[in-house]
């Protein structure tokens with residue numbers, strides 16, 4: 052049975068396609084299949100929408116979401132190049148053509164090309180080294196957490212009205228001013244939230260996080 056034809060609705064089936072060290076980390080670091088499928092519809096309710104997964108890891112969210120909503124495009128940006136290579140292989144293995152992956156810092160990207168943004172704790176490793184380490188290739192710098200979270204909030208603050216943001220577990224800070232909480236679902240001890248940009252805010256309201 053090819054991966055395209057097999058049932059990947061179960062996490063252990065999907066995770067089996069990851070390199071072994073990543074399989075062991077998946078339940079903590081990567082979005083569960085059922086959550087990714089549901090979040091895909093929250094992020095891309097209309098054909099042609101472009102979704103950015105901020106911190107895509109080895110592509111689990113993007114690949115599952117792209118299979119679930121083939122009319123949307125899912126782009127994953129990931130700071131660890133070796134995970135981008137895994138993500139590209141996964142997309143090929145599952146014959147997913149509407150998911151692509153970029154290597155680099157999400158804050159270096161032009162966010163104006165996207166209609167929606169997905170965050171599953173992308174910056175948490177910078178804060179909680181011991182408990183949340185995915186691997187040792189990312190230097191531990193708590194100051195980077197504030198830089199990344201504030202950078203993300205500022206980019207979301209200047210996004211278009213109607214921009215959709217879905218957070219799973221956490222974004223790392225309060226969502227920027229100008230967004231309304233439209234839906235909230237408890238999943239075990241975690242939470243999936245949909246925010247939609249409703250109004251523009253002034254530069255002082257865009258806000259930064261200091262703790």
Ligand SMILES: C[S@@+](CC[C@H](N)C(=O)[O-])C[C@H]1O[C@@H](n2cnc3c(N)ncnc32)[C@H](O)[C@@H]1O
Pocket residue numbers: 079080081082104105106107108109110111112113128129130131134155156157158171172173174185189199
């Ligand atoms: C918790 S994982 C989530 C993976 C994926 N979004 C999912 O849900 O399956 C967060 C990822 O964000 C990446 N990351 C951290 N800081 C980043 C940054 N500034 N730019 C891009 N990726 C980043 C980490 O390397 C890690 O792979």
